[in-house]
Amino acid sequence: MPLTPTEKIWMDGELVDWADAKVHVLTHTMHYGSGVFEGIRAYPTSRGVSVFRLRDHIKRLFSSAKVFMIDIPYTVDQLVDAARTVVRVNELVDGCYVRPLVYLGYGEMGLNPMPCPVNVSIAAWPWGTYLGDEGVANGVRVKISSWRRHDPNAVPTAAKGTGMYVNSSLAKVEAVKAGYDEAILLAPDGNVSECTGENLFIVDHGRLITPHTSDAGALWGITQQSVEAIAHDLGYAVSHEQLIRSDLYTADEAFLTGTAAEIVPIRAVDDRLVGDGRPGPITKRLQETYFSAVRGEVDQYKDWLDHVD
Numbered sequence: 001m002p003l004t005p006t007e008k009i010w011m012d013g014e015l016v017d018w019a020d021a022k023v024h025v026l027t028h029t030m031h032y033g034s035g036v037f038e039g040i041r042a043y044p045t046s047r048g049v050s051v052f053r054l055r056d057h058i059k060r061l062f063s064s065a066k067v068f069m070i071d072i073p074y075t076v077d078q079l080v081d082a083a084r085t086v087v088r089v090n091e092l093v094d095g096c097y098v099r100p101l102v103y104l105g106y107g108e109m110g111l112n113p114m115p116c117p118v119n120v121s122i123a124a125w126p127w128g129t130y131l132g133d134e135g136v137a138n139g140v141r142v143k144i145s146s147w148r149r150h151d152p153n154a155v156p157t158a159a160k161g162t163g164m165y166v167n168s169s170l171a172k173v174e175a176v177k178a179g180y181d182e183a184i185l186l187a188p189d190g191n192v193s194e195c196t197g198e199n200l201f202i203v204d205h206g207r208l209i210t211p212h213t214s215d216a217g218a219l220w221g222i223t224q225q226s227v228e229a230i231a232h233d234l235g236y237a238v239s240h241e242q243l244i245r246s247d248l249y250t251a252d253e254a255f256l257t258g259t260a261a262e263i264v265p266i267r268a269v270d271d272r273l274v275g276d277g278r279p280g281p282i283t284k285r286l287q288e289t290y291f292s293a294v295r296g297e298v299d300q301y302k303d304w305l306d307h308v309d
């Protein structure tokens, strides 16, 4: 999806013009994928624009950095404030996507990243539905990828490390070229892991099942956690279990969750319709509640909102 430039990007404490937010070609992270990042969304609410679970995302950024032994030269509070500032100064009142990035900068080369300077940027821009409005409304067609998810002992799948996303890109390209909307990756042991940038759930006889994130080598998604909380509150049982690919073919409903994608029904897996190929009632109920929660329309979930003004 093409980027819509906004006015300013926060770079190491300064607000820089969008067009000037550049780095040197010898930036360490460009060569070795040695950064960590987050993806966050802000939504319009009756009290103005609000960032969804901002502090949880910034905390996960620090946790990813810890795994890679990167010392972020700011506190959680400072980056929460910086993210809010970026949304405010760019007047993104209708909501936006926010992308904090911690990268190892210019000045050192080679595979020992420890002497590198640590830089931080936060950009924000208006971003529509990641998998398309049609996907959100009627569901997407997904393919089990021929690429496996990372072995967590090869790269730490609990972290959002920039270089790790070549795996997601390989799977996405394969799926799109084959005519699908998204890919599902299996873990090295053959169990279902996650999508390229989303977690997934199935509904089986009224019960929600999502792969156990650490066993499956998947990121523990903040949207996944929000959906679990909403599902519990609506009275649905949720469990983390191992899933195999045929569980996806025989599920009553299936959907994926992620900050960028939000909640998207899966209408077919490997050309087998999920249920009758239309978004199921539980998926729709969770989707509706989630979209109301992020817009501040459900009192119970107001703690998840971080107002910008």
Ligand SMILES: Cc1ncc(COP(=O)(O)O)c(C=O)c1O
Pocket: 039, 168, 194, 195, 196, 197, 198, 199, 218, 219, 220, 221, 222, 223, 224, 257, 258, 259, 260
């Ligand atoms: C690989 C991967 N899995 C799952 C997710 C979903 O996580 P969240 O709901 O926190 O955005 C993301 C997005 O950050 C991701 O990149």
